[in-house]
Amino acid sequence: MISVQTEDFDAGAEYQALRNSGSGTGAIATFTGLVRDSGDLSGVTGLFLEHYPGMTEQVIQGLIDEASRRWDVREARVIHRVGSLALSDQIVFVGVCSAHRGDAFAACQFIMDALKTSAPFWKKEVTAEGGHWVEQKASDVARSEGWQ
């Protein structure tokens, strides 16, 4: 299940959907990203997230497919929000269920790491003066390349 949406999501309901994936599931790993107050004085009041409709969903499906080839993945659910988000809002959810915990953790982390460097989303930090587009982090690229 892949959803790119402006509305918030219920991580608990996503977990329940994964739990209902069948009796062979022994492990569920989830990750949620929140808009973090980075604590500096830049006056950021929120984020604006833009995406490339159509391509985004295809890229994410490709990541789930690749994770399913590399690990035992019974079901994966990915939700990514777009539009205006406030501090502490949920941005992204990745949940994976598997027979085994090593596979659930690895697939969940792989999808999340790869999503950050290959899914066409762009973040703008919003301030009172307007905003600025966030630059890609070298650490995210390195983390994603670590899976290859």
Add this chain to the structure above:
Amino acid sequence: MISVQTEDFDAGAEYQALRNSGSGTGAIATFTGLVRDSGDLSGVTGLFLEHYPGMTEQVIQGLIDEASRRWDVREARVIHRVGSLALSDQIVFVGVCSAHRGDAFAACQFIMDALKTSAPFWKKEVTAEGGHWVEQKASDVARSEGWQ
């Protein structure tokens, strides 16, 4: 928060508690273990989990403390059930929130891996004929030692 309990738990409520841990949280990783129908013909109908009260909580607190020294951990919640469990029941929950996703994933996985080899819980597989105690897996020991 550490709880060893016979009752079931609400993973969604645990997630919400982690989410309310403060505005510096940017990442929440959770893991839940379920009683898996391993699909063989051994006639297992459920599990019985025994523990060493007192020591269990101390060991888990020690794992959370160690994770907090090694990674940015804003809050960690661990729940482990004991007593009689049926197939598909939830056994264990580990949730970690952090400023950064790498830390949340690593701390969550470390606590879970280390719990399996150092927290005094013992699993008995229940069958119509009685049951048998589960033997420790070499793969779990190897996974736990991988963190040292």
Add this chain to the structure above:
Amino acid sequence: MTTPTITIRFFARLREELDTESMSHPLPEGQTVAELLSTLSGRGGAWAQLTGDQPVMVAVNQAMAKPGTRLQAGDEVAFFPPVTGG
């Protein structure tokens, strides 16, 4: 006979700085992404950044592509900065 065209889309910072979301464009001579970028960059002003120092990512028909990727009539070509989701 109609001139073969492609659709070009821009996202995020490029969309804002070029003040263009989407445009129809003649299929470039030579037909590669690199040649298209060179043509667009020749418009000057903000467009010059398309062959500048900052990385520009390209997708053709919603799949990541490279400078040497050949274009065909009807293709959807998208240019955007490195992605920053998640």
Add this chain to the structure above:
Amino acid sequence: MTTPTITIRFFARLREELDTESMSHPLPEGQTVAELLSTLSGRGGAWAQLTGDQPVMVAVNQAMAKPGTRLQAGDEVAFFPPVTGG
């Protein structure tokens, strides 16, 4: 003068096979975990497994301990198989 004692607890398979959850025991001569195991094993029957091939884990006062760990009066000593939670 009272004899100094320790409390010994057993868990899981050991608890069942020794049919003992908890017992009071005189502080062993030499005062190490290894000596205590040797004394208990000498009871024969199921008790012999305490120095057999299968690993036996030990905790003293609810912290993991080793064969050489010295015991003191009042200690809580627990013996159990390798753990299998999670």
